[in-house]
Amino acid sequence: MKHLITTSVLGLALLAAAPRGQAQNADRRWGIGLNVSAYQYKGNFGSEYWKLDQAEYGPGLSINRYISPGLDMGLHLSYVELKHTTAQGNPYYGSSFETNVVNANLGFKLKLNNGWALKEDAVVQPYLLVSPGLAFASAGGTLNRDNQSRNFDESKTYFDVHGAAGINFRLGDAVGLFVQTGQHFPLGANLDNQPNRDDNSIDDRYLQHTVGLNIGLGKAKDTDGDGVRDKKDKCPDTPAGVQVDENGCPLDGDKDGVPDYQDQCPTEAGKAELQGCPDKDNDGVRDKDDDCPDQAGTAALRGCPDADGDGVADKNDKCPDTPKGVQVDANGCPVDADGDGVPDSADRCPNTPAGAKVDANGCPEIPQEIRKLEQPIRFRTNSTQILPSSYPTLDKMVRALQEHPEYSIRIVGHADSRGTDEYNQGLSERRAISAKNYFTQKGVDPSRIPTLGMGESAPAAPNTSAKNMSQNRRVEFRFEFFIPDQQPAPQP
Incomplete structure (x- = not known):
């Protein structure tokens, strides 16, 4: 029980410190797993299978590598001290053993969240685990038979066949919480030191029920640094500092196709060529800059029309029918520099002295x-x-x-x-x-x-x-x- 408490506290601390995620994946190919397991012995001395009150607990560690959406591979290490005392009615009543077991297995995890059955980033991720390896057993105890008792103490290494099924619960991009149940078959193992063996080489075996955390190592590739990993980023070249949505694309509050950071009118749907601003009269001048938003005009006159093309907006033009090309003053009227009443454009004598009477050509009248x-x-x-x-x-x-x-x-x-x-x-x-x-x-x-x-x-x-x-x-x-x-x- 002490192992369970220590490992659980360590796992929770790592969960709080780890980035949110799904353990190892295409971006974080390496990961580490911390777990605690309940073990249940079955052998010649009896069976503890599915009896949680008789389980023994031990910690575990794994180093995992992402291979593909459907396969992970890892090195799984675990330790437990198996204990058992025979009950009345057993020919070996009074016998007991305490066997320290260290398992080192090479695991192949077949994931069902491979893009076919479930999405790779699904919250619930079932899997199967096949992990052959070695079991290092140090057995000790007392064997009691026919009122004769002897102590034993021996250490051996066995080839171990381990199979399991489990579910990983995705907590984010770098952490997963998993539960798993499997069975170990250390071939030819004699964990209880019982001398009478069966011929199938699997007299002694044990269940392993595990709960733990898988933590992805490294940092997901995020080229534009917007917090959305490249694999999910639909806009991988977003400029630094720009707010993005869950797909990694710049926010566009008014949904006009112009991202907010480029949108000069971010609360009004507008046109891309006008930096996201509306233009009611379609004259190419943003409404916010248009002095005549309901009349098509020119950019030079802040969106106001100029019927005679003299450069003075109609609303300010006191001579709205000035012929094309004639120079005008601020009121839109032809310039008359000498003030003789004849516009400079028609004045053949534009420097007539003030007050002089002139003819239709703007020249002084002939006496x-x-x-x-x-x-x-x-x-x-x-x-x-x-x-x-x-x-x-x-x-x-x-x-x-x-x-x-x-x-x-x-x-x-x-x-x-x-x-x-x-x-x-x-x-x-x-x-x-x-x-x-x-x-x-x-x-x-x-x-x-x-x-x-x-x-x-x-x-x-x-x-x-x-x-x-x-x-x-x-x-x-x-x-x-x-x-x-x-x-x-x-x-x-």
Whole structure:
């Protein structure tokens, strides 16, 4: 009984200190077992089988090696002092023996939790054990026969055949609690020193009922250090420090496929491309960053729309229909640097002094005394020759250009309706060039004299009479503000 108490206390202490587990396995291939057994003798002096009150107790130790899911192999060592005194009615009444037995067996454990009958990590794990070995017996005692008594004391070694069945209860990955019952057949053994033997060599044998702990040695391989061994880890490359579930995969509280450690919105199911955040309007901007979560917009405007594409969100745009490409201010309106009311995109004179009156092009208005000089000149039928009567008119405009280098003059040629459209178009262009030549011959820079031909498309009077048609054979003039290296935009 003393052996039982000592071994039980040691086993419980090791259980408290050991990692939780299932003894040796594919990760912890080596293990150690500590146990205590109740032994029951059967021989010529009688039988103690299944009489627990007559059992003897002894400790045991095993060193085990995992071979496969269905097989373990181990070295099993045990010790017991078998005792027996014959009862009345036995021919050897009064005889007794005390035999110390040390068993050393090589065990082969056939496990039923091999993946076929039961899972390898099942809680209840039945097995069969076959363990041949040696029994070292040191027998002593008194043999009483026919009122004659003699003492004996001898030590022998026998080949031992041991078979058992047991159940291991999985407590975790490194510890199992097992119970086992088996029988030892030390061949030819004479544990009670009885001289009359049977012919079957198994006169003396004993049962062994065992309870103990199997403790896996070493540490299960856990490459990513998340506490889940690689064999069970479905996510073996989890970064260090990341919380994982029982399968070794990072936690994903909102079940959106984005692990919590990467999820910027861990309590709301979202999209992987948005780091787990939702996007109601599907504009690619997370709702938490979207100033317009119910309207598809652009990332540059924090998810708000910009109908005219000027870079100002519609909700802030005071000029929502600005033409594409026009530079705008913070309110989404075209920039007007000189404040003349003409946007810079259309302003041909963007640096007009403040307060100056400007025309549609943003340039200072031409004074009326200059405008009065804009008189048309006439041409003969089918001719580009300027009528001499027009020279005074042309000379006045030449002087104006000479006195005002800030001006240019636009010349537009016209024709009456006689002839084809193609011919009249060419004639109007030649008339405009004829007028331009008059200016250049007077020393006016050609770049200040843009020309345009309108053909018969813009008559001054209906082409219904010779008088009206003479009015349509003309060239018209328009003074404009001149910007060097910039041609005035042609206008009809």
